Amino acid sequence: MIKVRPTAVAGRFYHRESDLLRQEIVSWLSPRDRDDRLRAVIVPHAGYRFSGQLAADAFSYIQPLADKFRRVILLGPSHTMSFKGVAIPSVDLFVTPLGNVPVDKALVEALRDNPLVSLDDAPHAKEHCLEVQLPFLQQTLGEFSVLPIVYSRAMPWHLEELLNDIWDPDDTLLVISSDLSHYHNYEEATQLDGESMTMIEEFVPRLTPHQACGATGINTLLHLAQSRGWQLSRVGYMNSGDTGGDKNRVVGYVSYLVSQV
Known part of the structure; x- marks a missing residue:
């Protein structure tokens, strides 16, 4: 019997109707030149009304590589459960x-x-941080298989070792799902996120959960990229105050591309 993980946040984080969802994503994507050096992206995972355009700006660079990436590793933080290590689903x-x-x-x-790994569907059942990336990947890559990894209490060097064992960056895209700071006012968030982005761009893998909910995933990618001599470029930054949210309680969003030199 085929085991299925149904959508948990359609109708809340993004459109439940397939036509509306596809139209929205297509409207956000932009034509980009093919760059076979691309290996990984960091993208936000809020509701599409808040961070969808910024996520799409990064996924636009994936679209020309649909014939290259047949596998995707999704890595993101657990928002619903606390546990040791990482969870992959049995579905x-x-x-x-x-x-x-x-x-x-x-x-x-x-x-x-x-x-480090548990085969456990429970952390995935209601988790949004990986699910919201899938429609973007479906629209840009077409057919692909996915390894969804949700982490909780795990260290970046443990995740780095795990990924080194399974990740072939020549045919597998790594997607790091993370927002930045949460629930500061607009000015405070802009300053804090600016400091966080400086750390990311200087390959300082010491972000804390105060700076990014997916800090562990970002730190892991920084370790991996630095050890391989790869480069990182920012696609864009904004926060929910820029996209219609309350400017007294904003969430920060950033997208990055990671490429082989």
Whole structure:
């Protein structure tokens, strides 16, 4: 029997109707030249009305590489449960309004004996940070398989080791899902996020959860990129105060591309 992880946040974080969802994503995507050096992206995971355009700005660079990336590793923080290590799902498919995305069983099997990893559907059941990336990937890549990884209490060097064991950056895209600061006023958030972006762009892998909810994932990617001599470029920054949210309680968003030199 095929096990399915149904959508948890369609109708809240993004359109439930497939036509409306596709139209919105297409309206945000921009034509980009192909760059085969691209290896990973950092993208926000808020509701599309707040961070969808900024996420799409990064995914636009993925679209020309649809024939290259047949696998995607999604890495993001648990918002609903606390646990040790990382959780990967036992399901066969993730479902969105745009269709089904198969879970990469070969990569799941490769991690089965890793002591950091639990095969557990519970942390994925209501988690939004990976789900919201899937419609963008479906629109830009078409057909692909995905390894969804949710982490809780894990260290960046442990995740770096895990990814080094399974990630082939020549055919597998790594997507790091993270927002920046949460619930400061507009001016405070802009200053704090500016300091965080300086750390990211100077490859200082010491972000804290106060600076980014997906700090561990970002720090992991910084370790990986620095060890391989890769470069990082910012696509854009904004916060929810720029996209219609309360400017007294904003959430910061940033997108980055990581490329082989």
